[in-house]
Amino acid sequence: MTRPAPSLQWQLISRVLALTLALTVLGSAALVLLFQNTVDSLRDRSLQGQAADIAHHAAVAADGTVTVRLPPALEDSYRGSRGEFIYVLLDADGRVVAASDGVSAPLVALSTAREARLFQMTKQGRIFYGASQPMSIGGRNYWVQVAQGPSHHNVLEDSLLTAIVNQGGWAIPLFVLLFLGLTAQTIRSGLKPLVQASELAARISPTNLEVRLPLRRMPKEVIPLLQAVNGAIDRLAQALREQQRFTADAAHELRTPLAVLRANLDRYRGQPWVPGLLVDVDRMTRVVQQLLDVARLEEGAVGAPQSDVDLADLAAEAAASLAPAAIETGRSFDLREQGPNRVAGYPHDIYSALRNLMENALDHTPAGTMVEVDTTVPGIVRVRDHGPGVPADQRAHVFSRFWRAPARRTLPGAGLGLSIVAEVMRRHGGRVEIEDAPGGGAVFALIFSHEPGA
């Protein structure tokens, strides 16, 4: 089992997501701390203000008695023994001189130094926050002690929380979502040209080596890779062109000396030694042609396959090219066709296969007989000769390169023809079958796997 290739996109997204979550948690914690501090300092200031209010509304009579006359709005807050706000006014010695309802003792012990302090106390099971503050009223020193109950404290917290949420706290999760979405989108659009380049690269084959991967709109990081791929295609295309040129050159270089030999022999026509040499030249010519067929097949397919290669047409063409030589040796061709018999494929290769198959049939059919070609069955060409047929134990070998029947080594050819036929059929997704002809002889059937439009 191989691990699936890691996805760059998901690696990036998952890491960005983790980072964002961590930052959100940290940020929220910081916010909570900040919030707590704010609440505390707000409470402290509110306690100080409360103490100042009490001092402000206290009056000292000439006899030293102190009265606290609160305005009605404030007074309501301090009314009732279960009120949220309580206060007590102490003289410099710590004696209670005025207090709110239900308070008869100092809320907290006085410190020895005359300085303000904050405290926390429990009253009737409730937590109160308080402040004890030295104050000067009417020129004399007093202590003002005030405290706030828990519900006021909670109200403060609530209203602060509400304020934060209302003023943008809701934006945090939205921001996180937007951030993630934007990241994913950026990665996806950044990788899109790469996906397109991959699709383009998948279409590169020997038939369209002019395709190059585009560098425009590509992320800078992958451009070296793309340039390397394009360079590789350049070199492949160059190699293929050279190979094709070699084949063409080889054809020329091999055929030209044969042509010289042939033309030279033709000058001595009538001499008794000429016909034998002409047979040799023809044989050599055929082997050269077959070697070139093999070379072209090994180059691979060039050009797109055609969808409408007519087997009847190619068979007639191949038979017509072989017929003059066949007739000279007392053999002939017969083609049974019923109009076009179209398959998809490479016409040159199919032509090579047909010509080689027919040459093979001519080698084996005796003088005075015909090679019979049949293209009446869709997608199939049958070539029949009147020779001895192919023995069952040789059928597996006849398509091997350079193989020749043991008893027939005197025949022309190099044992390449049928291997070319088999290779062409293999490339077309078809096959060659050997059948026995009624009345003797061999039938080779080229069976193409499909018909166009069928």
Add this chain to the structure above:
Amino acid sequence: MRLLLVEDDTRLAEFLAQGLAEAGFVVDTVAEAGDAEAALDTVPYDLLILDLGLPDGDGMDLLARLRARGEMLPILVLTARGALADRVSGLNRGADDYVLKPCATEELVARAKALLRRPGGALGAVLILGNLRFDTLAMECAMENRPLDLSRRELAVLETLLRRAGRVVPKRVLEEKVYGFDDSVASNSIEVHISRLRRKLEAEGATVRVHTLRGIGYMLSEEK
């Protein structure tokens, strides 16, 4: 009849030129496409035999250039390349015929003659095969100076086969040559003409024979 042979292999050029000269042609030989163009500019040749693999450029390009500038002379392409590809593209680019190397000099001569259709041309006017002599101007056929009694259409069939003697002529080509656009062709009428022609040739002791290759075409060849 003067022809220009463009072939870069000097020995092949020499032997082919010799064979063509023996057949009655006046042959000029050049080895390069540039020289060929220069020669064509100065001499009114009747035929060009063009090798496709030339040292200073592809003969196929020369062919295209010549046709592009309106050169009308018949061109016979001589090539060492593949079978089908060159033939198709060569004919499309304006070659009148195509011979694959190596070829018999005899065949090259026959094809060169077949391409010379100019009225008045000595070689083009009279076609000879075996003991058969066909005057294409007078539309008369004779065997050892005895005129053959052939119908107009049998003469047309024979002329077409003679111009391509030793090669298979598809039935379709015969139909095109023998019938005008207005004639309706019965599917077996070419067979009828061929069969009458064959009978008459045999009766007169012709040394040529019409071969029938069913589904492929017909071929006229000399009996050996």
